Amino acid sequence: xxxxxxxxxxxxxxxxxxxxETIELKTLxxxxxxxxxxxxxxxxxxxxxxxxxxxxELNGKTVxxxxxxxxxxxxxxxxxxxxxxxxxxxxxxxxxxxxxxIEHSExxxxx
Amino acid sequence: xxxxxxxxxxxAQAAKNNSADxxxxxxxxxxxxxxxxxxxxxxxxxxxxxxxMTVSVEGTKDLYATDLLIVADANPQGGxxxxxxxxxxxAEVNTxxxxxxxxxxxxxxxxSDGSFVTAQRxxxxxxxxxxx
Amino acid sequence: xxGSFSRALAQQRFTQDDITRFEPxxxxxxxxxxxxxxxxxxxxxxxxxxxxxxxxxxxxxPHITGEAYxxxxxxxxxxxxxxxxxxxxxxxxxxxxxxxxxxDRIATxxxxxxxxxxxxxxxxxxxxxxxxxxxxxxTKAADIVDCMKLIKPDAMVGHWEFTYGADRVKEIxxxxxxxxxxxxxxxxxxxxxxxxxxxxxxxxxxKIAVIGQAFPYTPISNPRWMFPNWTFGIREEDxxxxxxxxxxxxxxxxxxxxxxxxxxDRKLATRVKGIDVILxxxxxxxxxxxxxxxxxxxxxxxxxxxxxxxxxxxxxxxEIKNYRFKLMPIFxxxxxxxxxxxxxxxxxxxxxxxxxxxVVGRSETLLYRRGNxxxxxxxxICDALxxxxxxxxxLSPGVRWGTSxxxxxxxxxxxxxxxxxxxxxxxxxxxxxxxxxxLALEDVADNIFNADPYYQGGGDMVRVGGLxxxxxxxxxxxxxxxxxxxxxxxxxxxxxxxxxxxxxASVNEGTEGPPIWDVVASHIAKVKIVAPKEDSRVKVVGM
Ligand SMILES: [Mn+2]
Ligand SMILES: [Mn+2]
Numbered sequence: 001x002x003x004x005x006x007x008x009x010x011x012x013x014x015x016x017x018x019x020x021e022t023i024e025l026k027t028l029x030x031x032x033x034x035x036x037x038x039x040x041x042x043x044x045x046x047x048x049x050x051x052x053x054x055x056x057e058l059n060g061k062t063v064x065x066x067x068x069x070x071x072x073x074x075x076x077x078x079x080x081x082x083x084x085x086x087x088x089x090x091x092x093x094x095x096x097x098x099x100x101x102i103e104h105s106e107x108x109x110x111x
Numbered sequence: 112x113x114x115x116x117x118x119x120x121x122x123a124q125a126a127k128n129n130s131a132d133x134x135x136x137x138x139x140x141x142x143x144x145x146x147x148x149x150x151x152x153x154x155x156x157x158x159x160x161x162x163x164m165t166v167s168v169e170g171t172k173d174l175y176a177t178d179l180l181i182v183a184d185a186n187p188q189g190g191x192x193x194x195x196x197x198x199x200x201x202a203e204v205n206t207x208x209x210x211x212x213x214x215x216x217x218x219x220x221x222x223s224d225g226s227f228v229t230a231q232r233x234x235x236x237x238x239x240x241x242x243x
Numbered sequence: 244x245x246g247s248f249s250r251a252l253a254q255q256r257f258t259q260d261d262i263t264r265f266e267p268x269x270x271x272x273x274x275x276x277x278x279x280x281x282x283x284x285x286x287x288x289x290x291x292x293x294x295x296x297x298x299x300x301x302x303x304x305p306h307i308t309g310e311a312y313x314x315x316x317x318x319x320x321x322x323x324x325x326x327x328x329x330x331x332x333x334x335x336x337x338x339x340x341x342x343x344x345x346x347d348r349i350a351t352x353x354x355x356x357x358x359x360x361x362x363x364x365x366x367x368x369x370x371x372x373x374x375x376x377x378x379x380x381x382t383k384a385a386d387i388v389d390c391m392k393l394i395k396p397d398a399m400v401g402h403w404e405f406t407y408g409a410d411r412v413k414e415i416x417x418x419x420x421x422x423x424x425x426x427x428x429x430x431x432x433x434x435x436x437x438x439x440x441x442x443x444x445x446x447x448x449x450k451i452a453v454i455g456q457a458f459p460y461t462p463i464s465n466p467r468w469m470f471p472n473w474t475f476g477i478r479e480e481d482x483x484x485x486x487x488x489x490x491x492x493x494x495x496x497x498x499x500x501x502x503x504x505x506x507x508d509r510k511l512a513t514r515v516k517g518i519d520v521i522l523x524x525x526x527x528x529x530x531x532x533x534x535x536x537x538x539x540x541x542x543x544x545x546x547x548x549x550x551x552x553x554x555x556x557x558x559x560x561x562e563i564k565n566y567r568f569k570l571m572p573i574f575x576x577x578x579x580x581x582x583x584x585x586x587x588x589x590x591x592x593x594x595x596x597x598x599x600x601x602v603v604g605r606s607e608t609l610l611y612r613r614g615n616x617x618x619x620x621x622x623x624i625c626d627a628l629x630x631x632x633x634x635x636x637x638l639s640p641g642v643r644w645g646t647s648x649x650x651x652x653x654x655x656x657x658x659x660x661x662x663x664x665x666x667x668x669x670x671x672x673x674x675x676x677x678x679x680x681x682l683a684l685e686d687v688a689d690n691i692f693n694a695d696p697y698y699q700g701g702g703d704m705v706r707v708g709g710l711x712x713x714x715x716x717x718x719x720x721x722x723x724x725x726x727x728x729x730x731x732x733x734x735x736x737x738x739x740x741x742x743x744x745x746x747x748a749s750v751n752e753g754t755e756g757p758p759i760w761d762v763v764a765s766h767i768a769k770v771k772i773v774a775p776k777e778d779s780r781v782k783v784v785g786m
Contacts, residue, residue, distance in 0.1 A: 037187050062197065063197045063200050064195070065195045066192050066195065068192050070188060071188065071190065071209045072192060072206060073161040073162075077206055079206070080205070082200045083199055
């Protein structure tokens with residue numbers, strides 16, 4: 001596997017909503033989600049390395065987040081809906097077991 | 112079918128892993144009423160490595176889900192995910208999970224008044240077969 | 244209201260007019276054809292003698308056979324209806340009533356109904372249309388697709404269609420000229436609709452929504468690697484949304500063109516609101532009357548082109564006020580072939596005709612497949628696997644398609660292909676521990692006999708050679724199979740012992756071995772005459 005950070009792919013059903021309406025987000029990120037239960041050819045356990053947390057923040061405030069376990073499939077897919085109160089920056093963060101972070105931002109508008 | 116009230120303990124006998132303990136830790140040992148959670152998973156998994164799952168918790172303006180625990184009762188480890196909602200998100204998540212074998216996927220939601228609700232859904236993992 | 248089985252067919256003599264005669268009713272006519280399995284020519288097909296229902300379906304339609312079936316629908320013994328609809332006395336009755344089906348005969352009936360009902364009719368293809376014959380396999384379904392175009396279906400759904408692979412399916416669908424529907428198919432990446440869920444029509448002044456449902460377990464029953472970017476499932480909630488949307492869009496009639504299988508559709512009808520008619524398929528049931536589930540009518544028109552169903556509806560104010568139904572048996576000696584279709588069939592078969600007619604051997608007994616457990620055609624296939632692949636145990640999939648061969652008839656190449664023509668035919672040979680063999684049988688048994696139809700994968704029990712066992716269909720997973728005995732030694736199957744197992748139709752990518760049709764042909768050519776008898780290798784207990 002290359003050390004380059006995977007680029008998340010994000011789809012929003014719309015970027016502009018009226019107050020009270022929802023935006024649906026679909027996110028995909030390339031990651032093996034090594035469970036920590038597999039063994040390599042010589043019988044040694046391959047250490048766990050997963051995306052352990054996913055967070056969506058709007059203007060710095062967390063609106064949706066989840067703690068993930070090895071039971072989440074490789075290339076984690078996350079689909080959820082937010083009901084934003086205000087326009088601003090929606091920041092998505094994937095936190096790896098090794099402490100590294102992958103981030104992605106979208107500008108959304110509430111009219 | 113799901114019984115009207117499922118105490119966290121009732122999973123202990125069936126579970127092959129720590130899922131009952133995870134539920135107990137999440138609820139603080141409180142019972143969870145079986146209601147208000149919709150779980151959409153395939154009855155039979157196409158691929159145990161990636162099973163689509165949508166879980167949504169019904170709520171109102173005054174009583175809504177704040178957190179959602181999902182466990183699997185026969186994977187090597189029981190934990191699947193814990194979701195944290197806010198007033199600015201819908202109490203719903205759609206992801207893809209690993210199912211090592213046929214088992215129950217159990218969802219427990221913490222509501223804004225401190226109560227808990229639960230639901231479960233069996234997912235069959237099979238070698239497949241023939242067809243008409 | 245309701246139709247009853249045609250009185251003429253309770254008798255020995257009848258005409259084309261007796262079969263197709265129908266007093267029209269109302270403003271909409273639905274004509275349904277499903278599970279043709281690419282059979283262009285008339286054929287023999289023996290229905291199931293054993294078709295067990297479990298759970299809520301126990302003893303219910305369509306899980307009745309033989310005398311129980313005849314009594315339920317008023318079909319006299321030894322009548323044309325008994326021959327078409329049951330396994331009773333099949334070989335003898337086949338001599339009286341001849342072959343059934345043939346797409347040229349079907350074309351005659353479809354065109355006749357279209358002539359009568361013109362702008363009131365929808366002709367719907369329920370799937371499993373493109374697979375099951377040598378010519379379909381050789382032309383990657385081009386033969387059958389071209390033939391079907393002559394009778395202009397208004398929409399179709401799929402199951403075995405997908406085994407031509409995603410690229411081929413897309414290629415055909417792009418050029419089809421009518422919608423290939425699948426409300427329950429999504430792409431594995433973004434979870435978005437891979438096919439149109441609904442087609443809207445206007446017939447007889449009624450807006451009709453046809454919602455398509457592909458076989459939900461296609462990626463489990465068939466090789467997922469052939470269409471890795473599509474995910475299926477029953478998807479009740481999506482279906483409800485599609486029904487509600489159709490009603491909002493003004494549909495006065497909602498039809499589910501379904502390849503779910505009958506038990507799944509019956510359960511679905513109790514859980515999803517607003518479907519007027521389900522045109523069922525996949526489980527190959529032929530029912531002379533519509534089945535009512537609440538306000539929903541379920542239609543089951545059999546397989547292999549043996550029948551066409553016509554359902555006339557009087558639709559007023561968004562509901563069915565009255566209906567009339569007929570299951571029309573396609574007796575090929577009685578219904579005249581349609582000239583246009585007959586010419587097309589001749590044309591597509593011409594390059595292959597000589598090969599297909601080649602005689603490989605002969606059968607002394609009736610060769611059939613359909614039924615929950617081993618059929619005699621499967622026994623021949625298992626025997627071929629045992630001897631040609633030098634195996635101790637043979638496994639053959641319990642598919643419901645495949646034509647019958649009468650006692651004393653020659654077995655041609657075509658007969659063999661009709662039982663084996665699939666895109667993943669390799670006859671594998673592997674070592675399997677007894678424990679794994681039992682687990683595999685248990686798994687397949689649960690796919691057929693799970694008490695909840697939503698957990699059933701469809702099809703019939705895997706066929707075995709070199710092995711016998713008892714099965715308790717009403718049991719639970721892991722507890723149905725017992726008394727596993729190796730035929731050759733008469734000894735119990737040992738959990739830890741490795742056995743040489745040969746089989747075919749593995750869903751795993753990269754399976755190696757000769758194509759099953761060569762294995763079967765080679766075996767029959769050597770033994771010259773086969774005579775499989777109804778045997779007792781599978782014993783059903785606790786029913
Ligand atoms: Mn079929
Ligand atoms: Mn089918």
